[in-house]
Amino acid sequence: MRRLRNTDSRTEQESAILKAAAEEVALVGIGRLSMDVVARQAGVSRSTLYRRFPSRDALITELGRQTFEFAMARLQTVAIDSGPQAASVAAFREGVRLLTGEPVMRRFLQLDGEFTATTEMVAEARLFLVSAATAMAKALRAAGATMSDHELMAVAEVHIRLAASLVQVNTDVLDVTDDDAVARYAKTYLAPLVH
Template sequence: MSVGSGPRLRTSAAPEQQEAEILAAARREFSEVGVRRAGMDSVARAAGVSRSTLYRRFPNKDALLAAVGEDIAADTMERLALAVRDLSPHDAVVEAFVECARMVSGDPLIRRLFLDEPDLTGVLVSQASRGAGAFLEASSSAIAATLRHTGATMPDDDLALVSEHFVRIALSLTQIQTGRLDVADLDSVREYAVRLLAPLVS
C-alpha cells in the first residue's frame, strides 16, 4: 500500500498493535516498491500512525528494515518447525532447506531482498534491532534449536556452526544462481540437500 490515503490514525491503539501494523505496512511497502524507493511517510500512512510514532519506534529506514528482517526470521522458523515435525535430524535438514527454497520462490519481499536488492541484505545480516540479535545469528540459533529438537546429538558448538553454514548457503544460493542448482526446482533442491547438507548433521 504505497499510494493513496491510508487508514485513519490509530493514536489510541496499544503500542504493540501500532508496531505490528507498522511492520506489516513496511513489509508491503518494501515488497511493492523496493527498499530504496520505500518512503517512511508512506509506511506511516499505510500503518495509520503519525510520523512521530513511526520515528519514535524506528528512527530510520535501516532500523525498520532490520525489524522486518526479524519478522521474516520469525516467520521462517515457524514454517520450518512445521516442515520438520517428527522427522529425524537428517530428514529435517532436507525438508527445512526445501522449505527455505519454497519461501524464496513464493515470498515477494524475500525475493526482492535477496535477488533484486542483495546489497541491502547486509542490514538484515549484521544490524541488531531492539537488542533482539542480528538476522544471521537469530536464524542460525533457531535452526540449531530445531535440529536439536529433532534429535541431533553433535556438540553445541558444531551444531551452531553447521546451522550458520546452512543459512549462509541459503543466502548465497538465492543471490548467486548458476545452472547447477535451480532454487525454484524443489526436487533439485531436495536432492542437493540429501547429498551434501544432511551428512553434516549427526
C-alpha cells in the same frame, strides 16, 4: 486515493505501520523506503508515524526483527521424528522456501541485489544467520544428531549460507523453485554432513 486516518490503538497503529512498511520494502526495497508512503498507506500522520518509530532506521530495524522472528518460527517447524539427515533435508527445503517466497526477507538479506544497508540491518542479518543456524542445530540435535555442538553449528551454518547463496545467484546446478529438486540436492550433498 487517500486512506482515512487511523484512529486505532497504539498497537493497532504500529501493526498498520509495519504492514505498510513491509509492503513498501517488498515493492521498492529498503534503500527506497519512503516514510511518507508508509504513513499514507498505514492511514496515520507523519507525526504519529514518528511517535511510534522515531526514525526510519528504527522502523526498518523493527520490521527486520519481526521478519526474522517469523523465519525462525518457520524453521522450527521442521519434522524431527525421521532422523537427523531427513531433518537436515527438511530444514534446507524450508529455508529455501523462505528465501524464495518472502520478499521482505529477500530484501533484508540483500538477495535482490540491493546493497544499501543501515548498520542496524547488517546487525539484524548477522543475528538472523546465527539464530537460523542455532534453530537448525537444535532441530538436528532433537532429531538425533550425535556430532559435537561445534560441528553441528558449523554444518547448520553451511546449510543456511548455502541456501542464501543458491537463492541469490541462479545456477544450472539447482532450480530453487523446484521443491523436489531442492530436497534431492539437500539429500545428496548436505544430509551426509549430519551424523
